Amino acid sequence: MRAAIIVFPGINRERDLAIALERSTGRAPRMVWHKETDLAGIDLIAIPGGFSYGDYLRCGAMAAQSPVMGAIRAHAARGGHILGVCNGFQILTEAGLLPGALLRNAALRFLSMDCHLRVERADTDFTRHYQRGEVFRAPLAHGDGNYFADEATLDRLEGEGRVAFRYTTPMGETTPGANRNGSARNIAGIYSENLRILGLMPHPEDLVDPLMGGTDGKPLFDSIAALAA
Amino acid sequence: MKAVVTVMLKEGVLDPQGKAIAQALHGLGFAAVGEVRAGKRIELELAETDPARARAQAEEMARKLLANTVIESFRVEVA
Numbered sequence: 210m211r212a213a214i215i216v217f218p219g220i221n222r223e224r225d226l227a228i229a230l231e232r233s234t235g236r237a238p239r240m241v242w243h244k245e246t247d248l249a250g251i252d253l254i255a256i257p258g259g260f261s262y263g264d265y266l267r268c269g270a271m272a273a274q275s276p277v278m279g280a281i282r283a284h285a286a287r288g289g290h291i292l293g294v295c296n297g298f299q300i301l302t303e304a305g306l307l308p309g310a311l312l313r314n315a316a317l318r319f320l321s322m323d324c325h326l327r328v329e330r331a332d333t334d335f336t337r338h339y340q341r342g343e344v345f346r347a348p349l350a351h352g353d354g355n356y357f358a359d360e361a362t363l364d365r366l367e368g369e370g371r372v373a374f375r376y377t378t379p380m381g382e383t384t385p386g387a388n389r390n391g392s393a394r395n396i397a398g399i400y401s402e403n404l405r406i407l408g409l410m411p412h413p414e415d416l417v418d419p420l421m422g423g424t425d426g427k428p429l430f431d432s433i434a435a436l437a438a
Numbered sequence: 439m440k441a442v443v444t445v446m447l448k449e450g451v452l453d454p455q456g457k458a459i460a461q462a463l464h465g466l467g468f469a470a471v472g473e474v475r476a477g478k479r480i481e482l483e484l485a486e487t488d489p490a491r492a493r494a495q496a497e498e499m500a501r502k503l504l505a506n507t508v509i510e511s512f513r514v515e516v517a
Contacts, residue, residue: 266503267506303506309508310509313454314454317455317458355452357451
């Protein structure tokens with residue numbers, strides 16, 4: 210399992226993601242600067258959180274136009290796996306690799322707290338080490354995580370089983386209170402049509418060791434580790 | 439030529455920034471203020487001298503980068 214982490218200027222969660230990936234896969238990911246254009250031999254591309262290009266214009270808008278995006282698109286077209294966390298999710302929507310957009314949080318506040326996520330399906334390459342309907346804890350740290358898509362797109366995502374995670378209570382209920390950023394239908398993460406691209410706002414990479422306060426996020430990386438030898 | 443691109447959130451897309459501005463204005467005593475919507479104004483210096491072509495260029499830039507048409511609409515003015 211060879212992973213690459215794309216590093217844009219202004220990204221700040223690349224080391225967290227590297228630790229989580231190495232812990233599960235036993236192999237240090239390759240750190241790829243945004244000006245590189247060769248991603249040959251890579252199984253998983255991970256796009257970390259942070260504030261790429263200072264969030265100028267819109268979160269992720271500049272990164273979506275950077276030199277490395279050509280190689281990322283080619284990887285996606287080959288059916289390669291991509292994980293985008295937080296700013297990485299915003300970048301994937303801005304690049305058109307995932308539908309919808311992330312708006313300013315409904316209450317306008319930057320959210321820095323834990324949330325609970327319900328696993329909507331456990332038969333994808335990212336969730337095999339979870340159970341369907343399982344609820345796990347994940348840290349939130351974003352100002353623009355309010356998932357938006359038009360009703361037709363939301364219906365299609367639901368119909369095609371492409372909602373990965375929803376914000377819920379610890380008991381797994383999709384209440385408005387559990388949906389801190391105001392996301393449409395409590396959506397925290399979604400898949401591409403072929404289920405090979407996952408974007409999510411919360412940070413499972415920050416709960417992969419008891420020293421971090423829990424290992425709730427580890428099954429996601431264990432699932433990824435099982436992808437390729 | 440100069441092109442001015444105005445980018446606004448589409449109708450129906452929640453504009454919490456506009457809402458917050460409206461609340462602050464009400465707090466300042468501007469009680470008559472109704473809905474407020476906030477957007478962006480982007481000014482472009484273009485080498486193009488033909489207004490129609492300048493507009494077409496600015497519109498392409500808006501579609502490709504300046505606006506995210508999933509959530510935003512834009513208007514181009516050329517001067």
